[in-house]
Amino acid sequence: MTYIEKTEEFLRKTFEDSNYFVLNQSEKNYRLEHSYRVANIVKKIAQKEGLDEEGLVIAGLLHDISYCDKFDNEEDWKNHGRKSARIARRFLEEIGMDSNRIQEICYGIAIHVDDEADFEGKKTPFSISVGDADNIDRFDVYRIYETLQVDKFSEMGLLEKREYVTNKVGRLGKLMEVNFGTSTAKDLWCSNLMYQKEFFEKLLSQLEHSGTILYELVI
Structure with a gap:
């Protein structure tokens, strides 16, 4: 399986196993559809800008994966990019992706909500494109x-x-x-x-x- 195929499988399984989504099927469906739309938007950006297409598609798929847990307040929502990045990092390390690519993917995911991450990283066209695609879909x-x-x-x-x-x-x-x-x-x-x-x-x-x-x- 390719990295993208493994990511799709991980995303779908995470959502299927979510206790929160079991009780909120329509929200699960929307979040999955949104993740795919964002992944396809960043794919277009990567192709036209000469960026890492595979990496951006993976970032698009995983950028909202923390929605598998219920948000109790606005602070939880504000932090969902950083939480998604932590979930993504564990998964990408498990499938053996290069550490530099993991860092760039996770940084893009972390900053897509409020432009802030809880670890060091560079704001590059790649990392900014995750949030850009999220906004475009809106x-x-x-x-x-x-x-x-x-x-x-x-x-x-x-x-x-x-x-x-x-x-x-x-x-x-x-x-x-x-x-x-x-x-x-x-x-x-x-x-x-x-x-x-x-x-x-x-x-x-x-x-x-x-x-x-x-x-x-x-x-």
């Missing part, structure tokens, strides 16, 4: 559906919907200025934001024409 097409569902958009009144969407459009415009570790990540980010911005602008246009009849009187 603004991909799937997240439009998920965000509207979580925010209970369908239950809002018309005026509340208009205000909600107006704020979305404004925020998406500001996010265009966020910096990334590679030009490829920046391009993917901007592409996702533009798609979402266009979607919400069209939605806002529909909402502005909801509940009102507009016409010109022809004499």
Whole structure:
């Protein structure tokens, strides 16, 4: 088996054996799907930027593996990158990966939440790309559906919907200025934001024409 195949097996087994996920199957499914999406995003970045593709795919798969345990508070969530890095390190050492690659993979995983690790490392295009891919996925097409569902958009009144969407459009415009570790990540980010911005602008246009009849009187 390749390192990636072993990593996939380890990720799936860890999630399957999780007592927390046994009681939260939908969250397990989402976290697994998200991990694969992030792995595929970093794969694109690695291919275009000439980075270690195998290493980044492994980092993408394992970046949220600590979700197998319940987070009791915000501090637990804030530390999940560092905890994921510790879990990843033990696994990668067991399968005999080179120590330098392990260090780089684990550093990228550790810093992907709040840009901080609990061990020494360098912020390189490789390590930054893990967090970049995580952020890119947050603004991909799937997240439009998920965000509207979580925010209970369908239950809002018309005026509340208009205000909600107006704020979305404004925020998406500001996010265009966020910096990334590679030009490829920046391009993917901007592409996702533009798609979402266009979607919400069209939605806002529909909402502005909801509940009102507009016409010109022809004499």
